[in-house]
Amino acid sequence: VPRLQATEVSPGRFLPLLSLTLTIDQVEVGGFGVVDSGADMTMLPDTAVEACGLDYDDIPGTAQVGEGAGSQFEFKLCDGSLKYDGKELCQQFAVAAPKHHLRWALLGRKEFFTKYVVRFAWHRTPPDFNVDPVK
Amino acid sequence: MAMAGRTTELEDRLEFEIDPALQKELLRHPGKWVTMTRHEVIAIGDTPQEVLTKARAEGHRSPILYQVPTPGEDVYFF
Numbered sequence: 001v002p003r004l005q006a007t008e009v010s011p012g013r014f015l016p017l018l019s020l021t022l023t024i025d026q027v028e029v030g031g032f033g034v035v036d037s038g039a040d041m042t043m044l045p046d047t048a049v050e051a052c053g054l055d056y057d058d059i060p061g062t063a064q065v066g067e068g069a070g071s072q073f074e075f076k077l078c079d080g081s082l083k084y085d086g087k088e089l090c091q092q093f094a095v096a097a098p099k100h101h102l103r104w105a106l107l108g109r110k111e112f113f114t115k116y117v118v119r120f121a122w123h124r125t126p127p128d129f130n131v132d133p134v135k
Numbered sequence: 136m137a138m139a140g141r142t143t144e145l146e147d148r149l150e151f152e153i154d155p156a157l158q159k160e161l162l163r164h165p166g167k168w169v170t171m172t173r174h175e176v177i178a179i180g181d182t183p184q185e186v187l188t189k190a191r192a193e194g195h196r197s198p199i200l201y202q203v204p205t206p207g208e209d210v211y212f213f
Contacts, residue, residue: 002148002149002150003148003149003150004149004150004151004152005149005150005151005152005155007152007153007158008158008159008162009203009204010162010165010203010204010205010206010207010208011162011206013204017152017153018152019152019153019173019199021197028196028197029187029197029198029199029200030197030198030199030200031199031200031201032152032199032201047183047200047202048200050183051183051187051200103202103204128149
């Protein structure tokens with residue numbers, strides 16, 4: 001399994017980012033997701049769905065509140081197709097409210113870790129990791 | 136020589152989600168919105184709409200949208 005080098009998102013700060021494709025109502029946009037074993041579910045920034053032409057306020061349904069890392073966050077569930085490496089991860093995902101300024105999708109256990117085995121090598125410089133599809 | 140060969144083999148198996156040279160280029164634009172491919176910047180601007188519009192006008196059907204973090208910013212909170 002090839003190793004993926006972590007992305008230097010600010011000087012000296014690395015994150016395990018993967019490039020994703022989001023499609024909503026036939027509008028497609030690319031983005032990045034952080035491989036996040038601490039996240040229950042996959043969550044997208046509002047800017048990602050907005051790039052597909054859907055404002056957060058126009059996502060059907062009511063906002064929900066979840067908890068993570070000692071804080072609460074507001075989100076809505078949204079229908080669409082989220083893919084990594086051409087493979088669909090899910091057809092529904094959470095979208096963080098704009099006030100959270102989420103920059104990347106969080107690839108959580110439910111949608112990502114059930115489909116990929118992830119190994120981190122954060123002791124290396126720069127850090128790297130690999131994602132191996134579940135067979 | 137054997138060690139050098141092994142290192143090369145490992146390096147051959149290392150892939151990048153974003154080209155390393157592009158990562159360095161992005162670091163020069165903290166706080167900006169960017170549309171890009173995994174290998175090159177398409178547009179840099181202050182809003183996602185601005186850079187998306189430019190990318191799609193140039194024929195990129197599915198550009199990657201990215202906002203470059205600012206140094207020291209708490210970018211990961213959930």
